[in-house]
Amino acid sequence: xxxxxxxxxxxxxxxxxxxxxxxxxxxxxxxxxxxxxxxxxxxxxxxxxxxxxxxxxxxxxxxxxxxxxxxxxxxxxxxxxxxxxxxxxxxxxxxxxxxxxxxxxxxxxxxxxxxxxxxxxxxxxxxxxxxxxxxxxxxxxxxxxxxxxxxxxxxxxxxxxxxxxxxxxxxxxxxxxxxxxxxxxxxxxxxxxxxxxxxxxxxxxxxxxxxxxxxxxxxxxxxxxxxxxxxxxxxxxxxxxxxxxxxxxxxxxxxxxxxxxxxxxxxxxxxxxxxxxxxxxxxxxxxxxxxxxxxx
Amino acid sequence: xxxxxxxxxxxxxxxxxxxxxxxxxxxxxxxxxxxxxxxxxxxxxxxxxxxxxxxxxxxxxxxxxxxxxxxxxxxxxxxxxxxxxxxxxxxxxxxxxxxxxxxxxxxxxxxxxxxxxxxxxxxxxxxxxxxxxxxxxxxxxxxxxxxxxxxxxxxxxxxxxxxxxxxxxxxxxxxxxxxxxxxxxxxxxxxxxxxxxxxxxxxxxxxxxxxxxxxxxxxxxxxxxxxxxxxxxxxxxxxxxxxxxxxxxxxxxxxxxxxxxxxxxxxxxxxxxxxxxxxxxxxxxxxxxxxxxxxxxxxxxxxxxxxxxxxxxxxxxxxxxxxx
Amino acid sequence: xxxxxxxxxxxxxxxxxxxxxxxxxxxxxxxxxxxxxxxxxxxxxxxxxxxxxxxxxxxxxxxxxxxxxxxxxxxxxxxxxxxxxxxxxxxxxxxxxxxxxxxxxxxxxxxxxxxxxxxxxxxxxxxxxxxxxxxxxxxxxxxxxxxxxxxxxxxxxxxxxxxxxxxxxxxxxxxxxxxxxxxxxxxxxxxxxxxxxxxxxxxxxxxxxxxxxxxxxxxxxxxxxxxxxxxxxxxxxxxxxxxxxxxxxxxxxxxxxxxxxxxxxxxxxxxxxxxxxxxxxxxxxxxxxxxxxxxxxxxxxxxxxxxxxxxxxxxxxxxxxxxxxxxxxxxxxxxxxxxxxxxxxxxxxxxxxxxxxxxxxxxxxxxxx
Numbered sequence: 008x009x010x011x012x013x014x015x016x017x018x019x020x021x022x023x024x025x026x027x028x029x030x031x032x033x034x035x036x037x038x039x040x041x042x043x044x045x046x047x048x049x050x051x052x053x054x055x056x057x058x059x060x061x062x063x064x065x066x067x068x069x070x071x072x073x074x075x076x077x078x079x080x081x082x083x084x085x086x087x088x089x090x091x092x093x094x095x096x097x098x099x100x101x102x103x104x105x106x107x108x109x110x111x112x113x114x115x116x117x118x119x120x121x122x123x124x125x126x127x128x129x130x131x132x133x134x135x136x137x138x139x140x141x142x143x144x145x146x147x148x149x150x151x152x153x154x155x156x157x158x159x160x161x162x163x164x165x166x167x168x169x170x171x172x173x174x175x176x177x178x179x180x181x182x183x184x185x186x187x188x189x190x191x192x193x194x195x196x197x198x199x200x201x202x203x204x205x206x207x208x209x210x211x212x213x214x215x216x217x218x219x220x221x222x223x224x225x226x227x228x229x230x231x232x233x234x235x236x237x238x239x240x241x242x243x244x245x246x247x248x249x250x251x252x253x254x255x256x257x258x259x260x261x262x263x264x265x266x267x268x269x270x271x272x273x274x275x276x277x278x279x280x281x282x283x284x285x286x287x288x289x290x291x292x293x294x295x296x297x298x299x300x301x302x303x
Numbered sequence: 304x305x306x307x308x309x310x311x312x313x314x315x316x317x318x319x320x321x322x323x324x325x326x327x328x329x330x331x332x333x334x335x336x337x338x339x340x341x342x343x344x345x346x347x348x349x350x351x352x353x354x355x356x357x358x359x360x361x362x363x364x365x366x367x368x369x370x371x372x373x374x375x376x377x378x379x380x381x382x383x384x385x386x387x388x389x390x391x392x393x394x395x396x397x398x399x400x401x402x403x404x405x406x407x408x409x410x411x412x413x414x415x416x417x418x419x420x421x422x423x424x425x426x427x428x429x430x431x432x433x434x435x436x437x438x439x440x441x442x443x444x445x446x447x448x449x450x451x452x453x454x455x456x457x458x459x460x461x462x463x464x465x466x467x468x469x470x471x472x473x474x475x476x477x478x479x480x481x482x483x484x485x486x487x488x489x490x491x492x493x494x495x496x497x498x499x500x501x502x503x504x505x506x507x508x509x510x511x512x513x514x515x516x517x518x519x520x521x522x523x524x525x526x527x528x529x530x531x532x533x534x535x536x537x538x539x540x541x542x543x544x545x546x547x548x549x550x551x552x553x554x555x556x557x558x559x560x561x562x563x564x565x566x567x568x569x570x571x572x573x574x575x576x577x578x579x580x581x582x583x584x585x586x587x588x589x590x591x592x593x594x595x596x597x598x599x600x601x602x603x604x605x606x607x608x609x610x611x612x613x614x615x616x617x618x619x620x621x622x623x624x625x626x627x
Numbered sequence: 628x629x630x631x632x633x634x635x636x637x638x639x640x641x642x643x644x645x646x647x648x649x650x651x652x653x654x655x656x657x658x659x660x661x662x663x664x665x666x667x668x669x670x671x672x673x674x675x676x677x678x679x680x681x682x683x684x685x686x687x688x689x690x691x692x693x694x695x696x697x698x699x700x701x702x703x704x705x706x707x708x709x710x711x712x713x714x715x716x717x718x719x720x721x722x723x724x725x726x727x728x729x730x731x732x733x734x735x736x737x738x739x740x741x742x743x744x745x746x747x748x749x750x751x752x753x754x755x756x757x758x759x760x761x762x763x764x765x766x767x768x769x770x771x772x773x774x775x776x777x778x779x780x781x782x783x784x785x786x787x788x789x790x791x792x793x794x795x796x797x798x799x800x801x802x803x804x805x806x807x808x809x810x811x812x813x814x815x816x817x818x819x820x821x822x823x824x825x826x827x828x829x830x831x832x833x834x835x836x837x838x839x840x841x842x843x844x845x846x847x848x849x850x851x852x853x854x855x856x857x858x859x860x861x862x863x864x865x866x867x868x869x870x871x872x873x874x875x876x877x878x879x880x881x882x883x884x885x886x887x888x889x890x891x892x893x894x895x896x897x898x899x900x901x902x903x904x905x906x907x908x909x910x911x912x913x914x915x916x917x918x919x920x921x922x923x924x925x926x927x928x929x930x931x932x933x934x935x936x937x938x939x940x941x942x943x944x945x946x947x948x949x950x951x952x953x954x955x956x957x958x959x960x961x962x963x964x965x966x967x968x969x970x971x972x973x974x975x976x977x978x979x980x981x982x983x984x985x986x987x988x989x990x991x992x993x994x995x996x
Contacts, residue, residue, distance in 0.1 A: 142329040145605045146597065147563030150581065154597050157585040158337060234454040238567050241456040242582050257457060264464050275457055283452035290448075436692065522733040525688055530747045530798070531720030540746075545737045619737060620782040 040291045043284035050281055053097045054104035063091035065098040066249045076269050084269040086259055095251035096273050102252040103281070106167045107232035111225050113171025118178025119221050123213060125179065126186025136183070140176030148173055149238060156244060163246050166239065170232055181224050185217040219296050226289030230282035237278060253278045316613040323609050330601040331383065335376050338594050362392070388595035393587050398595035401580060408478060408576035409569070412499065413561050415492050417554070420500035424507035425550075429538055431508070432515030443512075447505040455564050459498035459571045466494060476573040495572045499564045503557050510553050514546035548619055555611030559604045635805055635838045636662040636685070641698035643677075643684045643862075645691055650911040654680040656862035657698075664805070667832060667839045669849030669870065671885065672859035675907045678842045681859070682808045685840070686719055702806065721751045724799035728811035730791035734783040740767075740794050741779030744801055751802040766797040770827060789820040793827065800831060807832070808840045813848060825852060847889045850874065858882045861910050861918035864937055868952040878940060878952070878959035880923050904986040917956070924987050925958045925968040926978040933957070 053060075069089035077084045083092035125136040143151070155169050189212070233253070239245035240254025248255065256274035263270055346362040367375050382388070388398035431440040453461075467475035473494050479487035518524065519542050527541040566578035573579070577596065584592040643655040655677045662668050672678045683689045684696050687707055700707040702723060707715065727733035735743055744766060745759035754762060760779070767775035770793040783791055792812065799807060809828060813821035829852055832839050841849055849856055849870065856873045858866040858881060866879040877883045884903040905922040917923070920930040940952040958968035977983045 138325070138329070141326050142333060144559075145326065145330050145601045145608075147559040147566075147600065147604065149563035149566055150597065150600050153566065153581060153585050154337060154593055157588065157590065157593055230452070237454050238456055241567060242570055244582075244585070254456075257460065261460060264460070265468050268464070271460070275460075278454065278457065279452050282454070283448060286448060286451060434692075519690075522727045522729065523735050525683065525690070526725070526727055526733040526795075526798075527735070528688055528690070529686055529719050529723075529725040530750070531716040531718065532746060532750055533716065536746070540738065541735050545735065620784065 039287050043287040043291075046280055046284040047288070050100050050277070051104060054100040057098045057101045060097060062094040062097055065090060065094040065251050067091070074263060074267050074270065076267070083273045086256065086270045087263055090251075092256070092270065092273050095256055096253070096277055099251040099253045099256060099274065100277070102163065102246060102250070103233050103236060103278075105163060106170065106236045107229045109167035110170035110174065110232045111228050113168065114174035114178045114228065115221055115225050117171075118175040119182045119217065121175065122179035122182025122184075123186050123217060126183040127213060133183070136179055140179055143173065143176045149235065152235065152239070153242070153244065156239075161239075161244060161246065166236065166245065170235060174228065174232075177228070178221060178224070181221060182217050185220045186213050189213050189216040219292065223289050223292035223296060226285050226292060230285035230289075233278060233282060233285075315616050319609070319612070323605070326605055327602060330605060331380055331598060332376065334594055334598045334601060335379055337597065338590055339372060339375070383598060388598065389591045391584075391589050391592045393584075393589040393592075398592050401592060402577060402595060402599055405575055405577045405580050408574055409562075409565050409578060411481070411488075412492060412495055412565055412568070412574065412576060413558075416496040416500035416561060417503070417558075419496055420503040420507060421554070424504045425511060425543070427504075428508045428511035428515060429543060431512045432519060432542070433534075433538060435512075435516050435519070440512075443508065447509050450505040451502055453501065455498050455502060456567050456571055458501050459495070459568055462494045462498055463571075478572075478574045491572075491574075495568045495574060498571070499561060499568045502564075503561065506557060507550060507553060511546060511550045514549050515542055518542050518546045544618075548615060551611055551615050551618065555608045558607045558611075562600055562604065633664040634661060635664045635666075635703060637699070637701040638662075638685065639699040639701070641681070641684055641696065641700060643680050643689055643694060643696045646693040646695075647911075653862050653910045653913065655684055656910065656914065658859075658862075658864055659698075660857060660864070660867065662806070662838050662840065664838055665832070665836045666854045667829075667841055667849075667852055669846075669853030669856040670840060670842045670859060671844070671846055671849060671856060673844055673907050675909070676859040677862035678859050679810055680862075682725065682810050682840060682842050685808060686723055686725060687715060688719075688725070717751070720747050720799075720804070721802050722804055723806040723808070724802070724804040725808040725810065726792075726795050726799045726812050729815045730788075730795040731783065731815075734791065734795055734798075736783055738782070739779065740781050740783065740786075740798075744779070744798050747798065747801040762801070763797075766801055767794065770794070770797045770800070770831070771823075772797070788816060789823065792816060792820070792824050796824070796827065796831070800835070803835060804837060806838050806840070808842070810842045811844065812841070814844070821848070845889075846874075846885050858885065861907055861914070863914070863918070863955065864953075865919065865956070866952075866954040867937070868940075868954075872952050876952075876961060878954040878961065879919075879956045880925050880958075880960065881919050882954075883960055884922075902988060904982065920978075921980045921982065923980070924972060924978060924982075924984065925956075925965060926972070926980045926982070927958060927968050928979050929957055931979060 067090060069085070071089065072080075072085055073087055073089040075085045075089075083096060086092055086095065121136050125133040146154075151173055152169055155173075156165065159165050159169065236245055236252060237254030237257065240252050241258045243258070245252055245254055253274040257271060257278070260268075260270035260274070346359045346368065363369070367378065370378075386399050388402070390397050391401065394401070427443055431443045434440055463475045466473045473490050475494075477491060479491045481488040523545075524537065524541055527537045532541075562578070565576060566581055568574070569576040569579040570582050577600070581593065581596045581600075583589075584596065638661070639659050641655055641658045642653065645652045645654060658677075658681055660668065670678045670681065680689060685700050685702075685707065687696065687700075689696060696708055698708065702718065705714070707718065710718070734740075741760070741763055744763040745754075745756075748754045748759045748762055752762075763779055764775045767778055772778055772790055772793050778786065778790075778794070783794070786794060792815070796812075807828070812828065813824050816824060825848065828839065828841070831837065841853055843849060846856075851870075853870045855867065855869050857864050858873075858879065860881050866873065866877065866882045868878075873882065874886065877886055881903070888902060903922055908918055908921070910918060914934050916932060917926075917930040917935050920926040923930065935955045935957050937953050937955045940954065956965075958965040972978045973984055976985075
């Protein structure tokens, strides 16, 4: 090797990332990721098993035992109508998970497909996809969601589908951007030169490379959808009462805040930890893909 | 500023106008279609089940339901241009008037919230980046994850519990106009603004910190230090300024989130703003008002994004000259 | 008031290390040297040899929070490493300044050239706006930037590469420093530009009776411009000599390898340039052996077990012994033991570090005299 014409390897800086501290940080993240995954698994189990777990009826009203703190009868206490909070929390997980998983699945699948095709074909199709997503993204998600729900009516299916459709442009953009960066690579060009049918080429070569970024994004999006559903519940526009959702529970607790915080704590914590866990997992995934993310 | 540079930025801005116009047109069309693609008879849907036949007939005429769709769109767009968004069939109030009445509340809430979150996030991000890897930095990085996991309605509720219910310092609900009582106005805006802006603090802080850390590693910072400049000057002119570009973009993007959030926050704090109007109109199925609001909000978001994009090219001389 | 022999900078046993996951990375290891007023010191080494970190250590610019700089850097009588921040700020940009390899990254892309000049002038000389402008124009002219008034309003990206480099030099020279540290000032430029910029630096040095540390990976850059040259390898000085002497009678095999890899006009076309096989090591902890041994054609068992220290050349004819020729090698060029080591390795076909002699190419291992 001849003597290199390279920039100095060590660029000393005002505030370079501390290598010693980073090791600790890394370990801490690993712990938090494991905790996050554990929590999400727990929520999923609750959501799937809500109907078979030995729980009280989430909608059974018992005015005599309203607003109780946790006890052996009601592990998480009762709400303003005397309904068992643990049962409502677990059934609420079902709604939260159904809405968010369904919405994200629709968004990832359709958006991913559109973005991938747009990024590969370029040209007029790409322009159309980008143009339409510009228009949809012009509206704040919640506003468009509210407006559409006003027309379509509110049910679990409608909410999931509309959120899913509204998020298509976001996934389409992520998928398109990643497709573009992948198609810059030689091997995809080689594949298309070798005559692999164009769209088949897209799937075989590009798909594996955009799945991870999309997944990372989807985890963060799951959390967003849970918050969105909560917002709807708060505005009284989510699934119709008395069926429990976390947002509904938080909204219900509002009436009692001057007396007791027990009705607020379970649902608020559940929502907080779920969103936090999802964003930690998403962030972890993003860092594994994006080397630059180490600094971010 | 050199005239050539300003004109460079201007011409770049002007070049983007046709696309802007196209997007605006598409947004208006989408909004228009919302009411007109309703299943069944729009007049019946708008007026509700118990409207009389005469009312329905009058509305059908008013909406020109007999004319072709495109003609109706052109007519509606023309009206919208002159500031006529129709009249609510629930309240009898012109939609434009209802919006204009409530706009100041939402604009004040949004601006106060944006200003607060920018100030806080810039200070924290600069500190965090300057001492990257330090205790403060690691705490703030972790805290920003936590902050982003708190939905704004939950934060609003917690703020009300602490500052209104327990401490009794600030009102839990209601709005005092600035012209009536400036201090009362500040008091009524502060909790909603915090609840609305807290998530943005985390978003802005992370974006800016990340950019600042990258900038602080560059030779330009070593160069600036080798010139004997003060730390403050280095952080402000040599680190913050080149790093503020993504922040500007993100602020533009987040304006949509702030408008969306104001819908919840205004409802939560019973503020008479545009967001509250939207929720009320939806609850009352006042679709003409909903349509007008959707148009105004969509157009505002697009215009704000257009403006921040233009601002971008004024900040970064490289972009405004068209290279990079 | 300034005598030509005035000692401007004295660096004593400076060691710069970084705490890393792997341990203490020693980037600069016990470097000492002196620089007199008006002199140019060439600091030569491959990337990773520690020369850039040394340059930054002199002005206490190593910003990494895990970095530690020990030793003494005495500039005009006061120790840079110990002075209070306020005094340090006066020194940086005032009596000592620095220029960098790539002005595109070293200049602030969002500030006009004029502002980047005048912020120094204001900070150190307290000039007012009008004076800042006049001084800035004067500075830009002196570094050969045409149409200086207009260029004050330019942003770095609007200038050509050569002009950018000149602008950076003007900024560094703004407050009339006694010491200019130039870190690879010409690496980002093409050959003709390199020459112009080096000439400019040399002229400015002479006019201002300024001292200069000229840091480069390319011995060709310092040839004819440096008064003395320091060759660095793995954070240590491996050879130090007056420039002429280093070129004519190198002692260290590494210096010899560097010299052999310079293309010369007298080369017949197609001659293969000599190369030094491998790349410099990263030193973790302290060295207990010669760091160059794994790449050295003369490496013997002793080189792998013992650290050669920098010693004065016994045969030096220079009267002032401290600024004379010194090297850190057990088997230097031009000595019997050195030649014997090389011949022994040739006969064996590989060095004591296990490197095949063929790796050095036809002439790369150094011909014993």
